[in-house]
Amino acid sequence: MSKFENVTVVKAANIYYDGKVTSRVVEFANGDIKTLGIMMPGEYHFGTEKKEIMEILAGDLEILLPGEDIWRKITGGDSFEVPANSGFDIKIKTVVDYCCSYLG
Amino acid sequence: MSKFENVTVVKAANIYYDGKVTSRVVEFANGDIKTLGIMMPGEYHFGTEKKEIMEILAGDLEILLPGEDIWRKITGGDSFEVPANSGFDIKIKTVVDYCCSYLG
Numbered sequence: 568m569s570k571f572e573n574v575t576v577v578k579a580a581n582i583y584y585d586g587k588v589t590s591r592v593v594e595f596a597n598g599d600i601k602t603l604g605i606m607m608p609g610e611y612h613f614g615t616e617k618k619e620i621m622e623i624l625a626g627d628l629e630i631l632l633p634g635e636d637i638w639r640k641i642t643g644g645d646s647f648e649v650p651a652n653s654g655f656d657i658k659i660k661t662v663v664d665y666c667c668s669y670l671g
Numbered sequence: 672m673s674k675f676e677n678v679t680v681v682k683a684a685n686i687y688y689d690g691k692v693t694s695r696v697v698e699f700a701n702g703d704i705k706t707l708g709i710m711m712p713g714e715y716h717f718g719t720e721k722k723e724i725m726e727i728l729a730g731d732l733e734i735l736l737p738g739e740d741i742w743r744k745i746t747g748g749d750s751f752e753v754p755a756n757s758g759f760d761i762k763i764k765t766v767v768d769y770c771c772s773y774l775g
């Protein structure tokens with residue numbers, strides 16, 4: 568079972584889309600920031616400030632990345648990257664558990 | 672902003688009720704265990720093994736504790752305790768962000 572050790576967790580959740588998307592911030596000793604989150608079935612749009620690597624721990628979704636016109640199917644075990652200062656549309660098909668890393 | 676420092680976080684979420692209730696385990700250096708979770712509107716039942724202290728960080732709910740026959744209204748900032756080896760029924764009225772401590 569994968570764990571993050573020696574980290575700081577912000578107690579309060581980030582809540583988006585009436586709670587259908589929620590996450591909690593995990594801070595690492597080296598300054599890295601990740602969020603661990605849940606997305607319920609639905610369609611959402613998120614903007615990015617930093618480059619993001621989204622690791623899908625469980626669930627099924629489709630992602631429309633910036634500059635692309637084809638929705639990619641993503642499932643548990645897959646990852647995708649989103650450039651900084653952009654955004655993405657996402658269709659959640661089954662409950663998604665994810666880990667998002669913010670880079671740069 | 673309240674944070675838990677020097678903790679270990681289990682990466683994968685616990686997912687209940689088709690994702691309407693989710694939580695992540697936070698392990699403390701002294702062996703304490705807490706979960707940080709989200710409950711979407713709905714009605715749920717949970718059993719307990721250890722005594723639990725549920726701190727409601729945000730949201731509104733009603734709780735029926737073991738041995739009681741009146742639903743208590745609980746809101747963000749409130750806490751309630753549930754005895755070990757029992758269970759509780761809970762009606763979530765608005766998205767609830769919670770921290771559960773397991774004792775004993």
